[in-house]
Amino acid sequence: MGVYEAVIGLEVHAELNTDTKIFCGCPTRFGQEPNTQVCPVCLGLPGVLPVLNQAALHKALKAALALNCHINQWSRFDRKNYFYPDLPKNYQISQYDLPLAEHGYLEIEIDGKKKRVGIKRVHLEEDAGKLLHEDTGGTRDRFSMVDYNRTGVPLIEIVSEPDIRSPEEAKEYLENLKTILQYIDVSDCKMEEGSLRCDANISLRPAGSKTYGTRTELKNLNSFRAVYRALAFEIKRQSEVLDSGGAVEQETLAWDDARGVTVKLRGKEEAHDYRYFPEPDLTPLQITEEILSGIKEGMPELPQQRKDRYMRELGLSAYDATVLTRSKTLSDFLDDACRLGAEPKAAANWLMGDIMRILNAEDKGIEDTPLSPGHLVEMLSLIDDGVISGKIAKTVLEEMLFTGKTPNVIVREKGLLQISDASALRTVVEQVVKDNPKVVDDYRSGKEKALGFLVGQVMKHTKGKANPQMVNSILKEVLDG
Amino acid sequence: MSLCDLTVHEVLDLIKSGEVSAKEVRESVLARIEKVESRVCSYITMTPELDSDGAFHGLPLALKDNICTRGVRTTCGSRILEHFVPPYDATVVTRLKAQGIGIVGKTNMDEFAMGSSCENSAFFPTRNPWDLDRVPGGSSGGSAAAVAAGEAMWALGSDTGGSVRQPASFCGVVGLKPTYGRVSRYGLVAFASSLDQIGPITRDVLDSAILLSVIAGHDPLDSTSAPVPVPDYVQDVRRDVKGLKVGLVREYLGQGTEDGVRSCILKAVEVLTDLGAHVEEVSLPHTAYALDAYYLIAPAEASSNLARYDGVKYGYRAEGAVGLLDMYQRTRREGFGEEVKRRIMLGTYALSSGYYDAYYLRAQKVRTLIRMDFQKAFSEYDVLLGPTAPTVAFRAGERTSDPLSMYLSDVCTIPINLAGIPAVSIPCGFSGGLPVGLQIIGKPFSEAIILRAAYAFESSTDHHKNRPALTGEGGEA
Ligand SMILES: [Zn+2]
Numbered sequence: 001m002g003v004y005e006a007v008i009g010l011e012v013h014a015e016l017n018t019d020t021k022i023f024c025g026c027p028t029r030f031g032q033e034p035n036t037q038v039c040p041v042c043l044g045l046p047g048v049l050p051v052l053n054q055a056a057l058h059k060a061l062k063a064a065l066a067l068n069c070h071i072n073q074w075s076r077f078d079r080k081n082y083f084y085p086d087l088p089k090n091y092q093i094s095q096y097d098l099p100l101a102e103h104g105y106l107e108i109e110i111d112g113k114k115k116r117v118g119i120k121r122v123h124l125e126e127d128a129g130k131l132l133h134e135d136t137g138g139t140r141d142r143f144s145m146v147d148y149n150r151t152g153v154p155l156i157e158i159v160s161e162p163d164i165r166s167p168e169e170a171k172e173y174l175e176n177l178k179t180i181l182q183y184i185d186v187s188d189c190k191m192e193e194g195s196l197r198c199d200a201n202i203s204l205r206p207a208g209s210k211t212y213g214t215r216t217e218l219k220n221l222n223s224f225r226a227v228y229r230a231l232a233f234e235i236k237r238q239s240e241v242l243d244s245g246g247a248v249e250q251e252t253l254a255w256d257d258a259r260g261v262t263v264k265l266r267g268k269e270e271a272h273d274y275r276y277f278p279e280p281d282l283t284p285l286q287i288t289e290e291i292l293s294g295i296k297e298g299m300p301e302l303p304q305q306r307k308d309r310y311m312r313e314l315g316l317s318a319y320d321a322t323v324l325t326r327s328k329t330l331s332d333f334l335d336d337a338c339r340l341g342a343e344p345k346a347a348a349n350w351l352m353g354d355i356m357r358i359l360n361a362e363d364k365g366i367e368d369t370p371l372s373p374g375h376l377v378e379m380l381s382l383i384d385d386g387v388i389s390g391k392i393a394k395t396v397l398e399e400m401l402f403t404g405k406t407p408n409v410i411v412r413e414k415g416l417l418q419i420s421d422a423s424a425l426r427t428v429v430e431q432v433v434k435d436n437p438k439v440v441d442d443y444r445s446g447k448e449k450a451l452g453f454l455v456g457q458v459m460k461h462t463k464g465k466a467n468p469q470m471v472n473s474i475l476k477e478v479l480d481g
Numbered sequence: 482m483s484l485c486d487l488t489v490h491e492v493l494d495l496i497k498s499g500e501v502s503a504k505e506v507r508e509s510v511l512a513r514i515e516k517v518e519s520r521v522c523s524y525i526t527m528t529p530e531l532d533s534d535g536a537f538h539g540l541p542l543a544l545k546d547n548i549c550t551r552g553v554r555t556t557c558g559s560r561i562l563e564h565f566v567p568p569y570d571a572t573v574v575t576r577l578k579a580q581g582i583g584i585v586g587k588t589n590m591d592e593f594a595m596g597s598s599c600e601n602s603a604f605f606p607t608r609n610p611w612d613l614d615r616v617p618g619g620s621s622g623g624s625a626a627a628v629a630a631g632e633a634m635w636a637l638g639s640d641t642g643g644s645v646r647q648p649a650s651f652c653g654v655v656g657l658k659p660t661y662g663r664v665s666r667y668g669l670v671a672f673a674s675s676l677d678q679i680g681p682i683t684r685d686v687l688d689s690a691i692l693l694s695v696i697a698g699h700d701p702l703d704s705t706s707a708p709v710p711v712p713d714y715v716q717d718v719r720r721d722v723k724g725l726k727v728g729l730v731r732e733y734l735g736q737g738t739e740d741g742v743r744s745c746i747l748k749a750v751e752v753l754t755d756l757g758a759h760v761e762e763v764s765l766p767h768t769a770y771a772l773d774a775y776y777l778i779a780p781a782e783a784s785s786n787l788a789r790y791d792g793v794k795y796g797y798r799a800e801g802a803v804g805l806l807d808m809y810q811r812t813r814r815e816g817f818g819e820e821v822k823r824r825i826m827l828g829t830y831a832l833s834s835g836y837y838d839a840y841y842l843r844a845q846k847v848r849t850l851i852r853m854d855f856q857k858a859f860s861e862y863d864v865l866l867g868p869t870a871p872t873v874a875f876r877a878g879e880r881t882s883d884p885l886s887m888y889l890s891d892v893c894t895i896p897i898n899l900a901g902i903p904a905v906s907i908p909c910g911f912s913g914g915l916p917v918g919l920q921i922i923g924k925p926f927s928e929a930i931i932l933r934a935a936y937a938f939e940s941s942t943d944h945h946k947n948r949p950a951l952t953g954e955g956g957e958a
Contacts, residue, residue: 040568044789045568045569045795046668047548048667050704052704081788081832083791083809085805089788090791105686147791275784275832278840280705280706
């Protein structure tokens with residue numbers, strides 16, 4: 001097998017999380033009854049005209065700035081013409097040769113090495129509706145229905161340069177992109193709801209070559225994992241074609257996730273002619289410095305900045321900082337906890353340890369649980385004050401995550417208070433010493449390890465609630481005294 | 482003369498002084514419709530339940546059938562929208578209703594406003610009230626004929642390449658195409674979005690000023706409507722024209738212009754000169770290319786605008802189709818007329834990859850040159866002058882087999898749409914018993930000035946007072 005380098009470009013569509021659609025006042029709520037979020041404008045009835053939603057423009061600009069793009073002072077909308085029932089006007093209002101923004105980049109990190117992936121363009125467009133294919137069975141014909149609720153939901157299309165070299169880099173690019181869009185609150189980025197969609201194109205070339213090979217376009221990539229697997233499959237497939245002396249065909253392929261293969265959708269000769277031309281119903285967009293500086297001022301901390309701050313100010317390792325900042329809600333949680341007085345390192349450890357373990361197991365985000373930063377802070381101070389042990393805290397935490405009760409309430413209700421009463425502990429210790437004469441002998445004959453066993457026995461008798469330091473000193477007193 | 486032959490402002494004076502009631506006027510219009518509609522055929526749909534509230538007492542207006550009316554079908558003169566009932570009102574309709582202007586019916590038109598004779602209506606042709614064997618012009622032929630025949634007190638049409646002015650000229654009434662962006666297009670079924678503009682068709686200039694005042698102004702629902710203040714057109718119209726600098730467009734009087742039309746225009750120049758205007762000849766050198774540019778740009782936009790009529794959501798759907806593509810093809814083949822299909826094909830071709838630069842883009846460059854012609858002329862002149870159409874109304878059927886000859890009837894009006902500027906056509910005489918229209922063209926948003934020039938001319942002539950003999954009450958032509 002020859003040594004090839006993969007050349008990958010990604011085209012991401014993200015639905016903007018505006019309240020209303022891009023060219024009319026209809027709500028954008030997901031999962032409503034079909035055709036209940038529609039009006040004459042988004043249905044493309046005769047005579048209607050689009051009016052640009054300024055909030056959508058604002059969010060698109062915010063995304064473009066966060067992706068380090070140059071914002072074009074003048075841009076415009078164009079019509080992309082093609083017939084399909086999910087497109088009520090049979091053209092999509094999009095942007096063609098004068099997009100909103102160009103020439104940006106996104107930083108990714110693979111094995112500790114940083115790399116910039118170029119962003120070719122960011123543009124604004126309207127989403128299409130959804131087709132529902134109904135097989136009525138029996139003698140009646142099959143028919144399709146259209147739901148126009150999604151029609152006119154604002155989208156940004158983010159096109160990368162062909163700078164990506166592996167499925168790992170593609171996944172990292174997507175993870176970072178999603179994180180950025182969530183940080184700046186422009187998109188929910190839920191692939192399962194279709195608010196983030198990705199197409200990929202990929203070609204191979206002999207390692208070291210500067211020219212591009214023939215590329216294929218991959219569609220139907222419904223998760224980051226699907227992107228990774230489809231690219232890996234396509235690298236293998238194209239390598240085999242090239243190795244056998246064949247030529248890769250320029251075509252559009254669909255990823256079959258169940259079978260783990262790509263299948264041909266259409267060839268080069270079937271490519272659409274979209275007959276783009278400037279949208280006469282909308283005036284050209286002028287983006288002034290004033291608009292841009294307003295957006296820049298309102299720009300929140302981006303993931304990279306937050307990561308640097310965690311390393312600098314909280315003393316977290318690069319790895320910990322990366323893991324925590326990947327989720328905006330998780331790192332927001334950490335910031336809030338620190339603001340409420342949590343010791344950063346301890347809070348970070350709990351978040352990355354038990355909390356993430358439980359969240360992952362439950363496939364939830366921290367925002368989906370009733371846990372609040374205040375509760376975490378309260379739990380940390382219970383540990384610090386010796387009210388509960390670290391071990392008990394794990395039980396408390398689990399209860400907090402599922403019920404939303406405060407640690408104090410949980411400790412009281414479950415009787416988890418640490419026993420720090422010296423006379424009570426002495427009684428238990430004396431009992432343990434009496435019950436284990438052999439171990440006591442071992443200890444007295446110099447076997448230090450025997451002490452650990454006795455401590456464990458005390459903890460067992462107290463259901464883990466005994467204050468470990470006190471148990472230690474009382475045991476020594478009794479044994480040595 | 483019946484009440485329905487008077488102008489709106491005359492009738493308003495009579496109502497104000499108590500001499501007639503608004504009801505009598507409305508009944509007079511309905512009686513006229515009863516009497517002549519079977520011969521003139523102005524209307525596709527009648528809506529005689531008129532609202533009588535508001536400043537204009539429900540005075541009946543004829544609305545071109547490409548302007549959406551909630552609950553009343555809006556066909557665009559097409560099979561494909563024959564039964565389409567909009568769930569919303571166009572902005573101009575909302576404004577008419579707010580002023581108590583009643584809509585008496587939806588008027589016939591060339592299908593999707595593509596045509597210059599009203600013969601491209603999918604339903605029936607409208608006749609010219611001055612000679613029933615002739616066309617009323619188009620595409621707003623129904624609106625112009627209705628006003629000329631007393632079947633409405635006034636009307637609205639739409640003008641993409643002359644569709645208000647040319648029928649106004651053919652029917653001997655006043656037709657105004659406002660500046661692009663002066664009147665909201667929301668609810669006007671699009672033909673060519675960068676050219677379309679709604680305009681009044683009335684019996685005289687003052688009525689035109691009144692109706693423009695009702696419909697003009699910025700509309701948040703139309704991004705291309707201009708946030709330019711609306712002046713008091715009615716007041717401005719009465720100011721004199723002494724010292725007004727007028728350019729007579731040489732190219733509009735060139736070959737193809739009938740002698741009878743030319744002599745009417747030259748007489749009009751004399752009238753304006755007598756009124757104190759300074760008239761000189763001016764050249765718009767790129768006029769010859771306007772038609773070519775228009776027949777690329779307008780069909781290109783139309784091919785996209787009309788894509789939505791596919792049988793999926795509303796309007797006509799062909800029976801018995803097998804699969805999606807077949808449904809699209811049959812629906813559009815059966816639903817659209819010949820001229821519409823011709824223009825969709827022209828436009829699709831002009832936008833296709835490999836041809837875009839040579840056709841659409843080049844046409845846009847020509848459009849810029851035409852706009853610059855006007856800018857240059859307006860640096861020296863307040864208004865420009867010429868015929869509205871090179872001929873008077875032609876015979877029905879005369880040009881239907883030859884699209885190019887039909888296109889030529891808009892040769893003097895199309896450049897104005899390409900430049901986005903306002904122009905008004907007013908009656909300026911007769912040739913062979915048929916009305917001739919004088920076109921007065923202005924700078925962007927100078928409707929007040931062209932209406933003033935038109936009013937001054939009208940006030941010293943009687944052409945606008947003639948009524949077609951069809952009405953049975955004597956015309957003077
Ligand atoms: Zn809507």
